Structures are given as C-alpha cells and as structure tokens.
Amino acid sequence: MRGPRFTDKVAVVTGAASGIGAAAARALAAEGAKVALLDANEEALRAMAEEIQGSRAFTVDVASGASIKAAFDRVLKTFGTVHVLVNSAGVIGKSTLQNMTEAEWDRVLDINLKGTALCTQAVIAPMRAQGGGAVVNVSSMAGKRVSFAGATNYTASKTGVVGFTSHAAFELGAYKIRVNAVCPGPTITGMTSKRKPEQLAATAAKIPLGRWVMPEDVANAILFLASDEAAMCTGTALDVDGGILVSNGSNYEEYFASRT
Template structure:
C-alpha cells in the first residue's frame, strides 16, 4: 500500500516540529521528495537532514503570499512537480474572551486560515497543469467538534479550514485534485511534553484508549489521503483522537471497565 507515492513530491508547511515534522518524516519514509517548510530555515534543514537526500528545507511564512508563491516555485525547481501539499502550519496561543485583542485574533486567523488559503493557492498552477494533486489540511477536533477555554480564535480557524475544504474540493475536482483534512485530538508533541507528566496523564485519562496519539498517527492518515488508494475521497475530515470525542460525560469513561 502507498507504493503509488514513491518518487512524488510533497510540500509540508509548519514542518520543523510536532505534527508537521512527523508528516515530513513519514512521507520521506514512503519515498517522496519532501520540501520541509518552516519560518526557520535552520530548523527546516535539520528535519530535511533527518529524512535524507530526497528532502530539503525552505523558509517561508504562510501568512505571506509572496513567500508561499516562492515555496511552490522552489518545489518545482528542485523536484519537477508538486503532487501533494500538506498545509499543516498553525499556531495556538491561548487567550480568553475579554483579554484577547483584535491583534491576537488576527494573528491566529492569518496563520491558520489565511495561511491555508495562501498555501493552497500557491500550488494550484502546478497541480492544474498536471491535472492531478492531493491537498491535506491539518485541522483539529477543537473548533469543528469540541471547544476549550482560551481557544475561541483557534477553534474558529480550524472550523474555518473545514468550510474552506468543502468548497475547494468541489472547485478543484475537475482537475483531479482532492482536498481533505486530518483532525487530530490530543497528540504527544514537544509542546505537550513541556506541560509535564501530570498534565499528560490527566489528558490521556480523558481518552477511551487511555493514551495520547503520536505524530505518526496523524502522519499515516495524511499519507492515506495523499495516496492513489484515496483517489475517490475528497472534501472529508478524518478524526484521529483515540475516541476522545465519543464519551457523552466523564461517567462514560468510568463505566468502560477493565479489559
């Protein structure tokens, strides 16, 4: 499975750490050429070095139309095509209503939602020319399904990505370009590890599988959406959360019982 991807080219934004790094590494393992994109060129090149000779780093801020266009141009120059875009770049600074400023709101929306639009727009020329492409967005369960105090702007941006995805999937279908989204729950990333063992344990306790997901759980879902095996799937979001959104109350977790 996924042998159809070998030799193709993927752009992964926000790929210097966390889920983006996991996606870049997994796509590299599958034999794709990987353009690792981050605002920090040094961090992007570090991940590219982990992948090997079929990867390279590039510095771009996804809030900039000029820089996202340059990102797409470089991918074509280095690898000859853009077959897959993983629009993963995102930020999640917490701020509750009443203290959140307009600048706070705009920063998150510009990166998470406008950045998705600009990244997708940048690759369209190359994908339309070859009449084929795969676009995978990194959304979240937060916003589309759940909420968390301090993340009204983040939740709005992630729900907005799914609204963008559905119409984009219709518009791009004539060129055989699919647009789908992965929707992670609580994933063990560097940021989560920094919260400490007690926080991780309490978060895992809210998941029916009693553990946090890994970045590769998300990367494998993105890899599926990018594959030929998923050619007839478009406009869909896939929740990867260990069942986190399923319990109707904490009592449901208490009633699970031991295996």
C-alpha cells in the same frame, strides 16, 4: 505486502520542522516521495533536511502571501511540480476572548486558516498542469467541537479549515485535485509537550482509546488521504482523536465504574 505509495512524487509539507508536519515528512520520504520541507523555524528546518534524504528546506511564513509565493516559486524551480501538499503549519492561541487582542486573533487566523488557503492556492496551477493532486489540511478536533488547550481564535481557525476543505474540494474536483483534512485530538508535539505529567494523564483519562495521539498516528491518516488508496475521497475531515469526538466528556474510567 504493499509497495511504497509515493515513489517519484513531490510532496510539500508546511510546518515540517516539528510535530505532525515532521512525522508526515518522514513518512512520505520513507514511501519514496521527494519532500519539500517548509517552515518558519530555519534552524529546526535545516536539521530535518539533514535527516531526510533527498529533501530540501524552504523557509516560509505562511501568514504572508508574499512569503508563500516566494517559497512555492523556489519549490517549483527545484522539483518542477507538486503532487501532494500537507498544510500542517499552525499555532495555538491561549487568551480568553475577553482578554484577546486584535493582533492575537489575527495571528492565529492568518497562520492556521489564511496560510492553509494560500498554500493550497499556490499548488492549483502545477497540480492542474499534471492532471491532479492531493491536499491534506491539518485541522483539529477543535474544528468539530471545542479545543482542549486552544482559545476561541484557535477553534475558529480550525472550524474554518474544515469549511475551507469542503469548499475547495468542491471547486478543485474539476481538476482532479482532492482536498481532505485530518482532525487530530490531543497529540504529543512541540505544541503540547510542555505540560506536566499529571496534566497529560488527566487528558488521557478523557480519551476512549486511553492515550494521547502520537504524530505518527496522524501521519498515517495523512498518507492515506494523500495516496491513490483515497482516490475517491475528497472533502472529508478524518478524525484521529482516539474517540474523543464520540465520547460524552466524562472521565472515561469513572464513567464505566458507575455502570453495571
């Protein structure tokens, strides 16, 4: 039986107040990590800090470099260092390109891509000082193909996260800082839960493994990449998508019904 993988490690999770970030924060804490919970949603963040023993909440707007600097200064003052960073804060864009405003484009790119880059930048010095660390970026299957629900700005941001992950892994390998990504498929979280049951079922029908991804499925992949079990993995983008990226886009049941 495997023991806890993060005993005495400090883990920072952005987007920790909801969905995939919240699941990752819970899972890291369950395996012994001291978790710094970062999010823009103060109320939900406070509830998470009450739920997770030994965690601390830090309000941040990851679209702002100044806000990120202030939050990470407070994290370092509180915990002394950072061993693991999970970049999960993110938003979705809905407008088609012909209707998209410059502000909508900037908001999604600033939060999803620039925020990931600047939060990673903020942990380089403490991780270098302690001899290494692990960063896991939450991209999306949209980073490899096209989003189900998001728009061009969302797909561009998530493709950017995959590219950023590769290049940061290359640069930071010299300091034994590993940088990896996960690419979730449609996942039941705050971002998706407003959909009607028939919409949820229509999406599930296109997923080879037959169901929506749960936040805990993604958290399991994040914990693997953040742990010493992935000691020689860097620059990867691990799909957690139930097989969507290897499917041909057809309704899965109909596809097999038409075969002999």
